[in-house]
Amino acid sequence: MSPIPPPVPSDPIREEVDRFADAHRLGERYRAYDRSPAFPVEEFQRLGEARLLGLSVPASFGGRGLSALRSARGLFQLAYRGGTMAAKLSLQPEFSSVLARAGSPDLRAGYLDPLFRGRMLVGNQVTEPHAGSDAAALRARAVYRTGAYRISGTKTQVAFAEDAQAAIVYARTERPGGRSGISAFLIPQDLAGIRRERVPDYGERWMGRGTVVYDDVELPEAYRLGEEGQGFELLRQELTHERALLGAIYLGVAWASFEETVAFVAQREAFGRPLAAQQAISFPLVEDEARLTAAWGLLERVLTRLDAGEPVDGEAAMSKWYCGHVALEAVDHAMQFHGGQGYAEELPHAQRYRDLRSARVAHGTDEVMHLVATRKRWPRPPRSSPGNG
Numbered sequence: 001m002s003p004i005p006p007p008v009p010s011d012p013i014r015e016e017v018d019r020f021a022d023a024h025r026l027g028e029r030y031r032a033y034d035r036s037p038a039f040p041v042e043e044f045q046r047l048g049e050a051r052l053l054g055l056s057v058p059a060s061f062g063g064r065g066l067s068a069l070r071s072a073r074g075l076f077q078l079a080y081r082g083g084t085m086a087a088k089l090s091l092q093p094e095f096s097s098v099l100a101r102a103g104s105p106d107l108r109a110g111y112l113d114p115l116f117r118g119r120m121l122v123g124n125q126v127t128e129p130h131a132g133s134d135a136a137a138l139r140a141r142a143v144y145r146t147g148a149y150r151i152s153g154t155k156t157q158v159a160f161a162e163d164a165q166a167a168i169v170y171a172r173t174e175r176p177g178g179r180s181g182i183s184a185f186l187i188p189q190d191l192a193g194i195r196r197e198r199v200p201d202y203g204e205r206w207m208g209r210g211t212v213v214y215d216d217v218e219l220p221e222a223y224r225l226g227e228e229g230q231g232f233e234l235l236r237q238e239l240t241h242e243r244a245l246l247g248a249i250y251l252g253v254a255w256a257s258f259e260e261t262v263a264f265v266a267q268r269e270a271f272g273r274p275l276a277a278q279q280a281i282s283f284p285l286v287e288d289e290a291r292l293t294a295a296w297g298l299l300e301r302v303l304t305r306l307d308a309g310e311p312v313d314g315e316a317a318m319s320k321w322y323c324g325h326v327a328l329e330a331v332d333h334a335m336q337f338h339g340g341q342g343y344a345e346e347l348p349h350a351q352r353y354r355d356l357r358s359a360r361v362a363h364g365t366d367e368v369m370h371l372v373a374t375r376k377r378w379p380r381p382p383r384s385s386p387g388n389g
């Protein structure tokens with residue numbers, strides 16, 4: 001358990017995560033995967049075996065069935081003990097809940113069980129070379145012809161580009177007499193006409209982001225998720241849920257660096273005194289404690305409302321960028337107050353900083369999160385794009 005009480009209340013799920021982290025030396029493995037860009041297959045499977053994948057996904061779909069609030073406590077603890085890797089692996093199947101909510105019974109029967117047991121990785125593909133934040137501008141096409149779609153287009157910057165066995169892909173549907181618009185599909189990634197390529201990243205290298213090209217790929221109609229034209233609504237619900245939970249991961253990583261820094265500045269001396277005796281050091285650290293604690297309060301408020309079934313799009317966006325912001329600042333302070341060692345890869349802060357930096361872009365950029373929160377405060381006629389994640 002943490003030497004400085006974290007803002008997160010005690011919960012059996014946190015104790016369970018601690019036992020899991022001890023048994024599998026989670027922190028060490030997190031650091032090892034920073035040096036290898038391979039997807040952590042074993043970690044994913046272990047989390048699945050321990051029933052730590054998809055914490056807030058209903059048990060009827062194969063998830064753990066916890067409330068979003070309790071899931072966030074589990075994610076905080078996973079991130080505190082195992083960095084963004086363990087926590088984001090745990091969250092990954094939640095991104096695929098579009099499949100659980102809108103897939104046909106056959107698709108659900110084929111995919112959900114392996115997904116939540118950590119035996120199958122399902123990616124999410126929205127972003128395209130010319131359409132990121134403005135996902136409504138996406139150009140991938142799904143043209144219907146007698147019982148099947150022909151899919152063409154390019155998805156970029158997507159996680160697990162080469163590692164996912166299947167992906168939820170958003171494309172523009174065209175069918176004579178049918179509803180046009182964006183629709184969601186589950187696409188097995190080994191179909192003829194798919195090319196995949198990984199692109200090196202600054203952090204979270206295990207995520208293997210890259211490009212996936214669909215060149216006239218034939219996909220049976222049964223792989224469509226929901227109705228034609230319903231894709232954006234499915235994506236919006238999904239994004240709100242994940243944005244509401246992501247802050248817990250950011251705060252968990254930051255709390256680890258914060259706590260290690262508090263201990264370090266108490267014993268490290270410069271100019272004949274411990275660093276902590278310098279207000280230039282101690283003031284930013286007590287501010288970090290206040291901000292991380294306040295951010296957790298905001299997160300809990302959003303999650304409590306999400307669990308009550310209230311609409312929280314704007315608040316989830318606010319919580320995502322705010323938690324990311326205070327977390328990055330705390331890890332930056334950790335690097336700074338460890339001096340030269342803080343910048344070295346010997347200590348975990350530099351890796352945590354690189355991994356956490358994606359918070360400002362992935363699942364919706366900070367700027368787009370401000371837009372989503374602003375639209376909530378000063379509503380205007382609805383726009384079709386949910387602001388991509």
Ligand SMILES: Cc1cc2nc3c(=O)[nH]c(=O)nc-3n(C[C@H](O)[C@H](O)[C@H](O)COP(=O)(O)OP(=O)(O)OC[C@H]3O[C@@H](n4cnc5c(N)ncnc54)[C@H](O)[C@@H]3O)c2cc1C
Nearest residue numbers: 124125126127132133157158159358361362365367388389
């Ligand atoms: C680690 C990581 C994982 C990712 N995983 C996935 C994935 O699995 N699947 C997937 O589909 N995508 C994924 N992405 C891509 C991510 O969703 C996009 O990068 C993001 O939505 C931004 O889109 P873009 O890169 O095209 O930037 P752009 O949309 O071109 O934006 C460029 C800059 O302009 C700003 N901007 C844009 N519009 C406005 C506006 N109206 N007002 C103010 N500022 C604006 C943005 O905030 C940003 O700073 C991932 C990204 C990262 C970093």
